[in-house]
Amino acid sequence: MARAFKNTKRGFTATLESAERKLLRGLFQDVIQLLEPEREPDEDPLWAMVGLDPHAHKDHFAAPSDPATRRLLPDADPDDPIAALEFRRLSERGIRERKIGALREAAMLMDSATIVLGPEAAPRFAAAVNDVRLVLAERLGLETQEDAEAIHAQDDWSKADTVDEYLALVYNFVTWLQESLMQAMLKSL
Amino acid sequence: MTAMPDVLEHVEQAQALQADQPYVLIVWNDPVNLMSYVSYVFRSYFGYSEAKADELMMQVHQAGRSVVSTGTREKIEADVAAMHGFGLWATLSKADAA
Numbered sequence: 001m002a003r004a005f006k007n008t009k010r011g012f013t014a015t016l017e018s019a020e021r022k023l024l025r026g027l028f029q030d031v032i033q034l035l036e037p038e039r040e041p042d043e044d045p046l047w048a049m050v051g052l053d054p055h056a057h058k059d060h061f062a063a064p065s066d067p068a069t070r071r072l073l074p075d076a077d078p079d080d081p082i083a084a085l086e087f088r089r090l091s092e093r094g095i096r097e098r099k100i101g102a103l104r105e106a107a108m109l110m111d112s113a114t115i116v117l118g119p120e121a122a123p124r125f126a127a128a129v130n131d132v133r134l135v136l137a138e139r140l141g142l143e144t145q146e147d148a149e150a151i152h153a154q155d156d157w158s159k160a161d162t163v164d165e166y167l168a169l170v171y172n173f174v175t176w177l178q179e180s181l182m183q184a185m186l187k188s189l
Numbered sequence: 190m191t192a193m194p195d196v197l198e199h200v201e202q203a204q205a206l207q208a209d210q211p212y213v214l215i216v217w218n219d220p221v222n223l224m225s226y227v228s229y230v231f232r233s234y235f236g237y238s239e240a241k242a243d244e245l246m247m248q249v250h251q252a253g254r255s256v257v258s259t260g261t262r263e264k265i266e267a268d269v270a271a272m273h274g275f276g277l278w279a280t281l282s283k284a285d286a287a
Contacts, residue, residue: 071278076269078280091270098274123233130226130276137221148220175223182225189232189239 002173004180005115012117012184014177021110023170024177027132028107034069034135035096035103048097056089063088068138072099072131102128122185129178136171140164211284212265214258218249219278230275231257256287 003015016024037053047054055061063085064070073095076087106128109115117125142148152175154160154168216227224246231242235258248255257279258268265281272279 072276073273074278074280076266076273076279076281079282079286087266087269091266091273095270095273123229126226126229127275130222134221134276142220145220179223179225182223182229186225186229186232189229 002177004176005117005184006180007184007188010116011119012122012181012188014115014180015113016110016115018113020173021113024132024174025107025110027136027170027174028103028110028128031072031128031131031135032100032103032107034066035072035100037093037096048093053089053093056093061085061089068135071134071138099127099131103131117181119188122181126178126181126185129174129181133171133174133178136167136174140167140171142171210262211259212262212281213256213284213287214265214268214272215254215280215282215287216245216249216257216272217278217280218253222277224250226275227277230272230277234271234275259284 002017002020005012005014043054053061063075064073073088073092075081075084076091077083102124105121106125109117109125115125140147140151142151151168151171154165154172157169160166160169227246227249228239228242231237231245232239235242237245245255245257258265260268262281269279269281
């Protein structure tokens with residue numbers, strides 16, 4: 001059984017079973033794939049370094065079409081589509097790169113059974129886990145408080161027959177892990 | 190031939206007015222983000238006290254949205270980018286329209 005995050009002298013620590021780590025690593029990698037910008041083979045690496053998208057000023061530049069990606073990168077200005085797109089031109093690539101960095105770090109942390117997070121790594125891990133939950137929630141069609149409660153009520157792995165039932169249990173596991181980390185982090189503020 | 194400078198000056202004034210106008214950061218409720226996580230982000234990123242962060246978080250949760258910071262458009266754009274980095278559903282708006 002997994003042991004939740006708690007404050008220790010070494011930092012925020014949790015212990016996860018190998019199957020749980022494998023599951024989480026796969027989820028982090030799935031979200032990285034959603035966020036990875038389409039890169040030209042001959043793209044100057046400077047674009048990525050400064051967080052800009054070489055396509056940002058082309059006519060076809062638009063908000064992401066996948067709803068889960070869009071939830072990770074929402075419109076900044078819902079009243080003004082032109083301003084919202086301008087915000088994306090300037091900020092979206094940088095936000096994607098930061099998220100991908102946190103998700104890669106989180107995936108690598110799944111290599112050992114004990115997860116140890118220092119004060120700087122903990123918020124990045126929390127954000128990576130949160131992005132995983134946002135994507136799972138989108139795939140599950142979780143939109144209202146009632147949906148959230150119905151998903152939360154599912155707790156029996158032996159009864160998970162459908163993909164959605166399995167995803168709901170995965171979502172609950174990731175939620176449990178993040179909540180334990182947040183309680184430990186709040187205590188240390 | 191004297192029209193050009195006048196026009197330019199006028200445009201500059203209009204831009205200056207827009208830049209001075211206060212903007213707000215709005216954080217919206219969603220059923221995914223944990224209350225503990227939202228509180229943590231408000232405390233750690235904005236430096237709000239526990240009481241203030243919890244009050245804003247409860248406002249998001251109960252009223253559906255909360256104005257979490259106010260400032261120039263440039264500052265609020267940076268706040269929105271930071272909130273999206275954390276995965277919170279945040280938007281910006283002119284202060285008088287919020």
